[in-house]
Amino acid sequence: QSVLTQPPSVSGAPGQRVTISCTGSSSNIGTGYDVHWYQQLPGTAPKLLIYANNNRPSGVPARFSASKSGASASLAITGLQAEDEAEYYCQSYDSSLSAFYVFGTGTKVTVL
Amino acid sequence: QVQLQESGPGLVKPSETLSLTCSVSGGSISSSYWTWIRQPPGKGLEWIGYSYFRGSTKYNASLESRVTISVDTSKNQVSLKVRSVTAADTAVYYCARMWGLDYFDYWGQGALVTVSS
Numbered sequence: 349q350s351v352l353t354q355p356p357s358v359s360g361a362p363g364q365r366v367t368i369s370c371t372g373s374s375s376n377i378g379t380g381y382d383v384h385w386y387q388q389l390p391g392t393a394p395k396l397l398i399y400a401n402n403n404r405p406s407g408v409p410a411r412f413s414a415s416k417s418g419a420s421a422s423l424a425i426t427g428l429q430a431e432d433e434a435e436y437y438c439q440s441y442d443s444s445l446s447a448f449y450v451f452g453t454g455t456k457v458t459v460l
Numbered sequence: 461q462v463q464l465q466e467s468g469p470g471l472v473k474p475s476e477t478l479s480l481t482c483s484v485s486g487g488s489i490s491s492s493y494w495t496w497i498r499q500p501p502g503k504g505l506e507w508i509g510y511s512y513f514r515g516s517t518k519y520n521a522s523l524e525s526r527v528t529i530s531v532d533t534s535k536n537q538v539s540l541k542v543r544s545v546t547a548a549d550t551a552v553y554y555c556a557r558m559w560g561l562d563y564f565d566y567w568g569q570g571a572l573v574t575v576s577s
Contacts, residue, residue, distance in 0.1 A: 350504055384563040386505075393554055393567040394505065405565070437505055439563065446521025449495075449507040 351376060352438050352452035359458040360428045368455045370421040370438035376450060378419030381441040385414055385423050388435040397436070398423065425457070433459045462487040464555050464568035472549075472575050478542040480571055482555030487566075489513060489531060493558040494538040496529055498551040499570075506551075510558055511538065545575045 353371045360366040370383060377383055385398040396405055398414040401421065411427045421440075425432055438452035468480035482494070495510040509519035511529040519527050528541045538555055552572050556564040 382562060386564075393570050394564075395567065396563065396565050399559070399563050399565070439505075441562070446524075447507055448518060448520070451505040451507070454504045 350453045351442055351447075351450050352440060354436075354438060354452040354455045356453070357456045357458065359460055360425075361460045362428055362430060364428050365424060365426045366428055366457060367425075368423045368436055368438075368457070370423070370452050372419045372421075372440060374419060375444035376419075376440045376442040377416065377421060379443060381443075383414070383416050383421040384439045385412075386437045386439065388437065390434070394437065428457075428459055430459050433457055462557055462566040464557070464566060466553060466555055466568045466571035468571055468573070470572055470574060472545055472573060473577050474546055474575055475544055478540070478545050478549060478573055478575070480540045480553055480555075480573070482538040482540070482568055484536045484538065484557075487557070489536050489538070490533055493561055494529070494531060495556050495558050495564060496538075496540045497554045497556055497564070499554070500548075500551045508540070508542075508553075510561075547575050549573070550575045 358366050382400045386394040387397045388394040401416045402414050414423045436455045442450045463485045465483045472478045490513045493510045496508040509529050511517045513531040526543045552570040554570045555568045557566040559565045
């Protein structure tokens with residue numbers, strides 16, 4: 349029931365910059381609802397990475413940043429590290445669907 | 461630091477009721493909204509619903525007819541019940557705290573529930 353579309357995978361060498369897109373529509377991100385990002389390391393629960401479009405919770409490294417424009421959002425990892433290899437999900441609110449709180453399809457980040 | 465711990469049976473038979481409990485520590489259960497999210501094996505995240513201690517609830521309409529979420533302030537627990545389960549309900553179930561009815565800032569470690577006879 350994912351209405352937020354993400355690329356299935358992205359990869360990069362250590363130290364490189366990678367970006368993950370999250371494409372929504374006029375009923376969610378395009379309406380102005382905030383976008384949040386989660387990191388899910390293998391075998392663990394998701395962890396809040398970015399909230400309200402571009403804010404990092406305490407303890408999240410500054411190499412993680414995010415932005416939102418129109419009906420899309422993006423997460424950037426600058427200076428990719430081996431421990432960043434994980435699944436990343438965007439999340440927002442949708443006013444048209446029954447789900448209300450919707451997640452992206454998820455993106456696997458591989459560190460080469 | 462808020463900590464969440466899910467517990468409950470790991471195996472449920474088809475047509476029966478899935479019941480999970482989330483124990484909350486390190487924070488007031490009465491001051492937040494509490495939610496359940498599930499993740500089928502190898503798949504993405506699906507929001508199930510939320511509850512507030514005063515009884516306010518909201519559910520994913522695709523599950524609403526089968527789901528109940530409640531908050532027990534005396535035990536500092538949040539519960540989830542999913543009735544008439546099928547194999548499609550097999551998933552890791554996470555409880556999480558909602559911040560501002562907006563995002564999920566604290567998560568439990570998750571509980572795998574398999575629906576099988």
